[in-house]
Amino acid sequence: MNRIEWYFPETIDEAAALLARERTVPHGGGTGLVKSGLSSFSGVVDLAKLPLNYLKMEKGILEIGASQTFASVAENLSNLCPDCILVAALGSAASTPLRNRITIGGSVSFFPPWSDLIGPFSVLEGEICTEGKNSGTYDLSSWLANRPVQQGTLVTSVLLPDAADWDSCYYREVRVGFDYPAFTVSVVARKNGSKIEKVRAAVSGGLERVTRLSGIEDGLNGKDLSQLASLDVKKMGRVTFGRKPAGSAEYLSEIAAVHVERCLKSVLLGGGELR
Amino acid sequence: MSEVSPAWWGGIEMKGSFIVNGKKAEWSFAPDAVLLDVLRNNGHTEVHRGCGEGECGACAVILEGRLVNSCQVFAASAAGQKITTVAGIGSIHSPHPIQQAFVEAGAIQCGFCTPAMILAVFCLLQKTPNPTDDEIRKALDGNLCRCTGYVKIFEAVRLAARRMSSNE
Numbered sequence: 343m344n345r346i347e348w349y350f351p352e353t354i355d356e357a358a359a360l361l362a363r364e365r366t367v368p369h370g371g372g373t374g375l376v377k378s379g380l381s382s383f384s385g386v387v388d389l390a391k392l393p394l395n396y397l398k399m400e401k402g403i404l405e406i407g408a409s410q411t412f413a414s415v416a417e418n419l420s421n422l423c424p425d426c427i428l429v430a431a432l433g434s435a436a437s438t439p440l441r442n443r444i445t446i447g448g449s450v451s452f453f454p455p456w457s458d459l460i461g462p463f464s465v466l467e468g469e470i471c472t473e474g475k476n477s478g479t480y481d482l483s484s485w486l487a488n489r490p491v492q493q494g495t496l497v498t499s500v501l502l503p504d505a506a507d508w509d510s511c512y513y514r515e516v517r518v519g520f521d522y523p524a525f526t527v528s529v530v531a532r533k534n535g536s537k538i539e540k541v542r543a544a545v546s547g548g549l550e551r552v553t554r555l556s557g558i559e560d561g562l563n564g565k566d567l568s569q570l571a572s573l574d575v576k577k578m579g580r581v582t583f584g585r586k587p588a589g590s591a592e593y594l595s596e597i598a599a600v601h602v603e604r605c606l607k608s609v610l611l612g613g614g615e616l617r
Numbered sequence: 618m619s620e621v622s623p624a625w626w627g628g629i630e631m632k633g634s635f636i637v638n639g640k641k642a643e644w645s646f647a648p649d650a651v652l653l654d655v656l657r658n659n660g661h662t663e664v665h666r667g668c669g670e671g672e673c674g675a676c677a678v679i680l681e682g683r684l685v686n687s688c689q690v691f692a693a694s695a696a697g698q699k700i701t702t703v704a705g706i707g708s709i710h711s712p713h714p715i716q717q718a719f720v721e722a723g724a725i726q727c728g729f730c731t732p733a734m735i736l737a738v739f740c741l742l743q744k745t746p747n748p749t750d751d752e753i754r755k756a757l758d759g760n761l762c763r764c765t766g767y768v769k770i771f772e773a774v775r776l777a778a779r780r781m782s783s784n785e
Contacts, residue, residue: 345629345647345648346648347631347648348631348648348693348694369691369694371690371694373671373689375691376651376671376688376689376690376691377670377689379649380648380649381649386648386691386693388693388694390656390694413683432654435760436759437672437674437758438684438737438755438756438757438759439671439674439677439684439685439686439689439737439759440671440686440759440760442683442684443685443686443689443690508657519754519758520672520758520759
């Protein structure tokens with residue numbers, strides 16, 4: 343019978359040393375390990391005693407400790423930065439009891455296809471800070487492209503260097519309120535009068551874990567708002583999906599493009615779309 | 618917290634202490650046991666097993682002040698923490714105002730979802746004493762009821778909120 347040891351380190355160095363062992367996995371309190379089970383592991387490192395449960399904003403840079411839950415982030419940010427897209431995204435993910443357990447660190451480690459974090463993380467150009475075997479700071483692309491970097495490594499925090507002062511729109515495609523989204527749309531923008539200073543848009547849940555809509559971004563950045571009407575957003579906002587219970591690949595691609603257009607209009611031309 | 622010792626079935630078990638409804642308890646459990654199983658195996662059958670997947674909410678308890686699905690919490694990670702079940706907020710002889718409101722509003726049919734639903738309402742009203750319908754909907758979004766259609770549950774929540782606000 344597989345013997346499983348639980349460890350409760352109180353320092354990050356202690357946790358990192360434990361995670362360097364074979365078949366030893368971190369647990370921040372979320373549901374990923376409960377779902378996958380512990381049968382393939384011999385050690386579990388509980389992160390509850392580590393100093394990773396914090397959220398701070400200094401000079402516009404948002405740093406979120408890995409043990410912050412989705413609920414805590416949504417609550418804390420709704421006071422600190424109520425318009426931040428993360429408030430809408432994390433505040434609507436899963437359900438109340440699950441939001442009280444899903445952690446930022448766990449979510450970053452798994453980034454499942456239904457993630458409500460990955461889209462906002464992409465448009466806010468977040469970075470992942472780690473300690474241990476592969477300690478360092480990783481942008482999203484390099485983190486997703488290099489899964490082995492996560493082994494034996496402890497996610498300690500995420501950094502969002504430019505999280506404030508955006509107009510934002512977040513949409514999740516669900517059939518009922520408590521559902522795994524088939525895809526999400528994240529749009530953030532800054533305007534100066536009728537000029538679009540910057541816009542970022544991403545769709546998650548496609549065959550690529552998350553897709554930045556660079557064609558739309560390049561077509562709108564630095565341009566006048568009137569430029570939105572001349573862009574074929576539905577064509578440029580298309581992302582490739584696989585078939586899901588929510589619909590065929592073609593259907594999801596079509597619907598996602600519709601919601602990209604709606605989110606852009608909401609953010610750039612006023613009004614709001616939140617679901 | 619943990620002592621590792623062989624269990625009777627030849628496996629390895631660990632021990633931990635839990636504070637359930639204000640009382641400390643020392644229990645043995647398998648390292649991969651979830652809190653739901655440990656609670657029920659030790660007499661807390663008021664915590665119900667529904668789906669076992671964190672989707673129905675019937676197993677919800679309050680862990681360190683936060684509503685959680687106990688089927689999605691490893692017992693080992695909850696050791697040493699405060700756990701509240703529905704038995705911890707009221708009894709048949711001294712019901713909590715929320716429990717009383719559920720009875721009076723007719724918000725209970727089979728009763729299977731009720732313990733966890735009441736805990737969800739308890740958490741809501743602690744934070745938001747006069748919730749809007751949208752706030753109620755969001756707070757209960759992880760508690761499924763197949764019987765009532767939720768209308769009377771909402772009425773019970775409003776009734777409880779009124780009474781608790783006015784200390785009726």
